[in-house]
Amino acid sequence: MIKKTLYFGNPAYLSLRNEQLVIKLPEVESDSDMPDTLKRQTEVTKPIEDIGVVVLDHRRITLTTGVLEALLANSCAVITCDRQSMPVGLLLPLCGHTTQNERFRKQLDASLPLKKQLWQQTIxxxxxxxxxVLFSHAGVEVKCMRVWAESVKSGDVDNVEARAAAYYWKNLFPQVEGFVRGRDGVPPNHLLNYGYAILRAVVARSLVISGLLPTLGIHHHNRYNAYCLADDIMEPYRPYVDELVCQLISEFGVSAELPKSLKARLLSIPTLDVFIEGKRSPLMVAVGQTTSSLYKCFDGELRRIAYPER
Structure with a gap:
């Protein structure tokens, strides 16, 4: 089942009633001239079990602890945004699997050679x-990238990822002169940042559901990063975000603005179609297959992670 992504960009009251998320508008609630019967008609309810990601993008959103408890109990990822409407926080459940302790131990005991092989597959x-993506959206010759992909060694000791990235970003957005990928770079970096934050939340949520520690990566190991494993596993999924950004640029042009229309399109990332193991699947479902296969690699049942192929 595909879980829904809910975005709140206006003032709202969020509460819980009969395992339903109840959404109220403060402007309506404070209107003393409106009858209570009409106020109740303006309420919107959503089944908690249908929600996978919630994005809170306004400083006047009020929610109860009951809502947070219910969302986390149903393995929902809650994203909070800053004043610039960029994702700044991610809340995940502490326990996502019945045999979590056992799975943690398998992950912690993973050998260095295994982690290097998994990183090789990832890159x-x-x-x-x-x-x-580069070939279909920019018409650029990519034979060199195919060769580089095949040349990646265990652990990517030659850092082929960086070489491919330099070529990729140099050619992906020809309409942006001298484009450089960076968090604080020129547009469309802001679109990429927003999309990657949504993707990261989806991956982190799935890792928790698979009983894995999002903090302990197979390659990333920054001491200040709480989601090293999520950053590892999302790498092959990033091009799907890049492709969506390419489509948005072709439709709306390159702008420093991030209107709600663009946010709505970026919030569709969990439902993007991907091909994984020869079948079409929504991205959120595919991520679940990827994280499940990752655990099986830690457990010795599999030797390869299931990643999507574009």
């Missing part, structure tokens, strides 16, 4: 997906 999948 190969990422570069191949980047090459497909």
């Amino acid at each position: 190969r999948a990422k570069i191949n997906n980047q090459a497909s």
Whole structure:
């Protein structure tokens, strides 16, 4: 089942009633001239079990602890945004699987050679997906990227990922002169940042559901990063966000603004179609297959992570 992504960009009251998320508007609630019967008609309810991601993008959103408890109990990821409407926080459940302790131990006991092999698979999948996006949206020759993908060694000791990234970003947005990928860079970096934050939340949520620690990566190991494993596993999925950004630029042009119309499109990332193991699947479902296969690699049941192929 595909979980829904709910975005709140206006003042709202969020509460819980009969395992339903109740959404009220403060302007309506404070209107003393409106009858209570009409106020109740303006309420919107959503089943908690249908929600996968919630984005809170306004400083006047009020929610009860009962709502947070119910969302987390149903493995929902809650994203909070800053004054610039950029995602700044991520809330996840502490326990996402019945055998979590056992799974943690499998992950902690993973050998260095295994983690290097898993990182090799990850980077190969990422570069191949980047090459497909680059060819279809920029018409750029990508034979070199296919060669680089095949040349990635265990642990990517030659840092082929960086070489491919330099070529990729140099050619992906030809309409933006001298484009450089960076969090604080020129547009469309802001679109990429927003999309990656949504993707990161989806991956982190799925890791928790699979009983894995999002903090303990197979490659990323920044001591200040609470989501190293999520940052590892999302790498082959990033090109799907890049592709969506390319589509948005072709429709709306390159702008420093991030209107709600663009946010709405970026919030569709969990439902993007991807191909994984020969079948079409929504991205959120595919991520679940990826994280499940990752645990099986830690457990010794599998030797390869299931990643999407574009």
